[in-house]
Amino acid sequence: MLVHTALDRAAQVARHWAGSGCPVVIHADSTIPAATFDAFQADLAGHDNILFVAPRHRCEWGTWGIVGATIDASERMLAAFPDVTHVYLASGSCLPLRPVPELNAYLAARPHTDFIESATIADVDWSKGGFDNERFTLRFPFSFKRQRFLFDRFVEVQRRLGLSRPLPDGLVPHLGSQWWCLTRATLTNILEDSRREEYEQFFQNVWIPDESYFQTLARKHTWRIESRSLTLAKFDFQGKPHTFYDDHLQLLRRSDCFVARKIWPQADRLYSSLLSNDPAVTKNAEPNPGKIDRLFAQAAERRVRGRPGLYMQSRFPRHDRENGRSCGPYSVFEGFSDLFENFESWLSKTTGCRVHGHLYGPVRAEFAGGEDVANGCLSDSATLRDYNPCAFLTNLTWATRGERQCFMFGPADNQYPTAFMVGDPHAQISVITGAWAIGLFRAQMTSEDVRKEAARLQRIEQGHVKTLRATWAKARIRIWSLAEFVEAPMDRLQEVLDEISGRGARRLTEAPRLRDLTGFGQFLQELKNDGMNLHVAGDFPAGYDPAPLIPDQHRRFVVK
Amino acid sequence: MSIVESYRLRLRRQRYRLRAQRKRRELQVVADRTHAIRPEDVLAFTTLRNERVRLPYFLDYYRRQGIGHFLMVDNGSDDGSRAFLAEQDDVSLWTTYHGYKRARYGVDWLNWLQRKYAHGHWTLVVDPDEFFVYPFCDTRPIQALTGWLDTCGLRSFSAMLIDMYPKGQIGAESYMEGQDPFEIASWFDSGNYFISRNPEYHNLWIQGGPRARAFFADNPDAAPSLNKIPLVKWRREYIYLQSTHMLLPRGLNRVYDDHGGEKTSGALLHAKFLDTLANKASEELERNQHYAGGREYRAYNEHLQDGAVLWNKWSEKYINWRQLEILGLMSKGNWA
Numbered sequence: 054m055l056v057h058t059a060l061d062r063a064a065q066v067a068r069h070w071a072g073s074g075c076p077v078v079i080h081a082d083s084t085i086p087a088a089t090f091d092a093f094q095a096d097l098a099g100h101d102n103i104l105f106v107a108p109r110h111r112c113e114w115g116t117w118g119i120v121g122a123t124i125d126a127s128e129r130m131l132a133a134f135p136d137v138t139h140v141y142l143a144s145g146s147c148l149p150l151r152p153v154p155e156l157n158a159y160l161a162a163r164p165h166t167d168f169i170e171s172a173t174i175a176d177v178d179w180s181k182g183g184f185d186n187e188r189f190t191l192r193f194p195f196s197f198k199r200q201r202f203l204f205d206r207f208v209e210v211q212r213r214l215g216l217s218r219p220l221p222d223g224l225v226p227h228l229g230s231q232w233w234c235l236t237r238a239t240l241t242n243i244l245e246d247s248r249r250e251e252y253e254q255f256f257q258n259v260w261i262p263d264e265s266y267f268q269t270l271a272r273k274h275t276w277r278i279e280s281r282s283l284t285l286a287k288f289d290f291q292g293k294p295h296t297f298y299d300d301h302l303q304l305l306r307r308s309d310c311f312v313a314r315k316i317w318p319q320a321d322r323l324y325s326s327l328l329s330n331d332p333a334v335t336k337n338a339e340p341n342p343g344k345i346d347r348l349f350a351q352a353a354e355r356r357v358r359g360r361p362g363l364y365m366q367s368r369f370p371r372h373d374r375e376n377g378r379s380c381g382p383y384s385v386f387e388g389f390s391d392l393f394e395n396f397e398s399w400l401s402k403t404t405g406c407r408v409h410g411h412l413y414g415p416v417r418a419e420f421a422g423g424e425d426v427a428n429g430c431l432s433d434s435a436t437l438r439d440y441n442p443c444a445f446l447t448n449l450t451w452a453t454r455g456e457r458q459c460f461m462f463g464p465a466d467n468q469y470p471t472a473f474m475v476g477d478p479h480a481q482i483s484v485i486t487g488a489w490a491i492g493l494f495r496a497q498m499t500s501e502d503v504r505k506e507a508a509r510l511q512r513i514e515q516g517h518v519k520t521l522r523a524t525w526a527k528a529r530i531r532i533w534s535l536a537e538f539v540e541a542p543m544d545r546l547q548e549v550l551d552e553i554s555g556r557g558a559r560r561l562t563e564a565p566r567l568r569d570l571t572g573f574g575q576f577l578q579e580l581k582n583d584g585m586n587l588h589v590a591g592d593f594p595a596g597y598d599p600a601p602l603i604p605d606q607h608r609r610f611v612v613k
Numbered sequence: 614m615s616i617v618e619s620y621r622l623r624l625r626r627q628r629y630r631l632r633a634q635r636k637r638r639e640l641q642v643v644a645d646r647t648h649a650i651r652p653e654d655v656l657a658f659t660t661l662r663n664e665r666v667r668l669p670y671f672l673d674y675y676r677r678q679g680i681g682h683f684l685m686v687d688n689g690s691d692d693g694s695r696a697f698l699a700e701q702d703d704v705s706l707w708t709t710y711h712g713y714k715r716a717r718y719g720v721d722w723l724n725w726l727q728r729k730y731a732h733g734h735w736t737l738v739v740d741p742d743e744f745f746v747y748p749f750c751d752t753r754p755i756q757a758l759t760g761w762l763d764t765c766g767l768r769s770f771s772a773m774l775i776d777m778y779p780k781g782q783i784g785a786e787s788y789m790e791g792q793d794p795f796e797i798a799s800w801f802d803s804g805n806y807f808i809s810r811n812p813e814y815h816n817l818w819i820q821g822g823p824r825a826r827a828f829f830a831d832n833p834d835a836a837p838s839l840n841k842i843p844l845v846k847w848r849r850e851y852i853y854l855q856s857t858h859m860l861l862p863r864g865l866n867r868v869y870d871d872h873g874g875e876k877t878s879g880a881l882l883h884a885k886f887l888d889t890l891a892n893k894a895s896e897e898l899e900r901n902q903h904y905a906g907g908r909e910y911r912a913y914n915e916h917l918q919d920g921a922v923l924w925n926k927w928s929e930k931y932i933n934w935r936q937l938e939i940l941g942l943m944s945k946g947n948w949a
Contacts, residue, residue, distance in 0.1 A: 296761060298749070348949050353947055355947060356870075365806075365875075365944065366808075366942075367870065367943070368874065368944065369810065371872070431927075434830040437825065448804050451804055451941060452804035
């Protein structure tokens with residue numbers, strides 16, 4: 054047992070092992086003050102089968118000291134306790150999860166098996182920090198934690214000079230978890246290997262030798278290797294060990310693993326509930342850490358990728374690092390509510406989506422149903438919305454996740470979010486250019502005002518369309534001129550709705566009602582006569598009046 | 614970061630440190646129990662004025678969370694707060710009658726006390742109406758969090774302010790001493806917060822919530838900031854710049870991930886909208902010791918007289934931290 058902090062917990066666990074008939078050899082880190090160590094030793098003095106290693110090594114992370122301590126402790130164990138058949142390497146923050154007799158029985162049933170995770174470099178993907186083969190071919194005389202600058206420079210120099218050193222003959226480097234359980238035979242062979250000195254010299258300059266020394270040598274001497282650790286130890290995305298707390302009790306219990314680390318020293322409930330030899334608590338199953346694996350995999354995922362479309366105090370991605378600008382798909386309709394009567398309610402009935410009016414309208418955000426607050430307590434105030442228009446949209450999609458939002462948009466609205474939506478793969482933007490002119494046509498304003506307003510809106514829409522056609526656009530974008538659209542309105546609508554509802558959607562049975570456009574061609578011609586060419590609406594001959602819409606009858610009955 | 618900019622920020626930090634040193638003369642000690650602080654203690658720092666009725670629950674809440682010692686500055690209370698606090702075994706208390714505003718809303722006083730007593734400790738700076746919530750706070754004491762932050766090499770921890778409000782009129786139900794304020798003010802806004810990044814100090818600037826919606830809809834720029842970094846492994850060279858919104862050196866403000874991931878974060882539940890607010894608002898307006906001429910309190914005063922209701926049908930009722938996590942207001946990050 055390698056110990057460096059939380060000595061009271063280490064003593065508690067050591068007493069448990071010893072009391073269950075397993076001899077314990079403890080190596081305490083040399084940084085532990087002599088007085089503290091003496092008290093610790095005195096605390097365990099009553100047990101004949103608990104021994105201590107002297108002199109104590111400094112077990113700094115990633116250095117040879119840890120292996121040195123392990124070797125000394127192993128020698129002590131093999132010499133002092135001839136009956137020992139298996140040696141289990143544990144730390145002071147390891148906690149046995151199952152009764153010790155169960156572990157004994159498990160090992161007795163597999164008397165020649167070494168439980169040591171041991172994989173070749175090519176197979177291992179958990180080595181964090183960029184060193185794979187270089188762990189063995191470079192030299193690492195400087196401390197990673199205390200002498201980081203020298204460490205990095207020295208690695209750099211060796212790489213630049215192309216320095217590398219040969220491996221001792223006959224060794225195939227293997228890596229694996231530091232915590233193993235070896236048979237007496239294998240461990241003895243490793244310690245009594247005639248070339249041990251040569252190996253030790255080599256591994257003293259290897260990066261993190263505690264994950265490779267025994268893992269490599271066990272391959273040479275073993276009878277049978279089971280390449281997994283009996284100790285449940287999980288590492289986060291930076292290679293730091295995860296800690297278990299009281300609330301992990303059920304999870305640990307159901308894992309059926311024999312030993313887990315690291316345990317938080319103040320996790321009283323874990324220590325009091327698990328440190329027992331009561332056979333009733335487990336069911337003698339094979340270790341199955343699957344649930345715990347998933348828990349920690351989810352945690353890493355949350356940390357590295359986060360929840361797409363969420364902007365909050367600890368997730369605020371830079372431009373293009375969002376991994377999803379918004380949280381779910383939404384549809385923007387431009388010109389549709391001008392061309393069709395009651396388009397919003399028709400759309401909502403047809404698709405089942407939530408259909409808002411002009412969310413970016415100049416007076417207020419026109420939420421569906423005329424509400425003045427929406428999901429997440431989003432306010433309809435135009436000032437608040439325009440204070441951060443993109444956040445308004447991401448807030449809405451986040452608060453309504455799972456439900457597609459549709460809204461109307463037009464040149465009279467706040468144009469600021471255009472670029473955001475165009476770059477968002479979740480956006481579906483369908484535009485009928487020039488359809489806003491129908492509004493002017495119906496309002497029957499005086500021609501001077503109409504001309505000015507038309508010129509203004511046309512300019513805005515042109516800019517808008519230019520952005521929609523940008524090369525970096527990621528949204529699903531469709532643009533028709535009004536003239537183009539009214540040629541086959543049902544087909545166009547169907548195309549947009551198919552994309553919303555997915556394949557297999559029903560054909561449209563109820564058509565939205567086109568507004569009465571009688572005289573609209575004439576209206577455009579008059580504008581033109583006044584010197585204002587409304588070209589975004591397309592070629593709209595004077596006197597052209599579109600026929601009422603009829604749903605596509607024959608295609609409705611296509612057999613699927 | 615350019616050398617010039619870095620030097621400029623360094624000078625600014627030194628200036629605020631000197632300011633805090635000068636302001637220490639305004640503090641008079643009432644009860645100094647700082648000798649009882651153990652090296653591993655998590656410390657809480659608070660300034661307050663006339664909060665007697667809130668104090669028992671406040672202390673109790675944080676004691677249960679595992680706070681080892683409270684260091685508090687009483688700014689001229691006359692409601693018995695001082696006597697009450699002076700009796701508590703784990704409270705060290707200072708008092709001052711000097712201006713809250715001139716001590717930069719109490720920040721200078723606390724900067725000084727933190728510099729003197731908090732070096733090497735995890736420190737939590739909270740107002741008496743702010744209640745810290747972090748992932749797993751129902752099963753793990755605050756030492757589990759700080760210990761984990763230590764192993765990850767993190768020095769600061771974000772906890773956004775969430776304004777809590779009652780379902781009916783503010784103040785319709787009175788708050789009783791010792792009561793959990795969130796039995797009354799148990800509702801909050803789940804998703805109307807807007808964020809921008811402060812290019813100078815690299816912190817996020819978060820606004821929104823019920824206050825922006827109800828009181829500042831016409832002038833969102835003036836809506837109160839909700840970003841807070843209350844938990845810091847303190848070193849004597851650190852300073853808080855403005856409330857607990859931001860710190861120097863500014864690396865401490867990087868409590869968010871900008872590559873799409875989520876760092877671990879918590880929340881400060883804000884029990885401001887209780888019946889105590891009405892008195893507070895009129896008193897504070899008179900004293901004129903609050904930020905931006907107390908425009909916030911002026912807004913409350915106007916709305917409270919009309920019987921303001923912050924609740925609407927989209928308000929969420931507070932259950933626990935997991936709910937805040939799911940709503941995306943805070944995050945577990947990779948702490949599991």
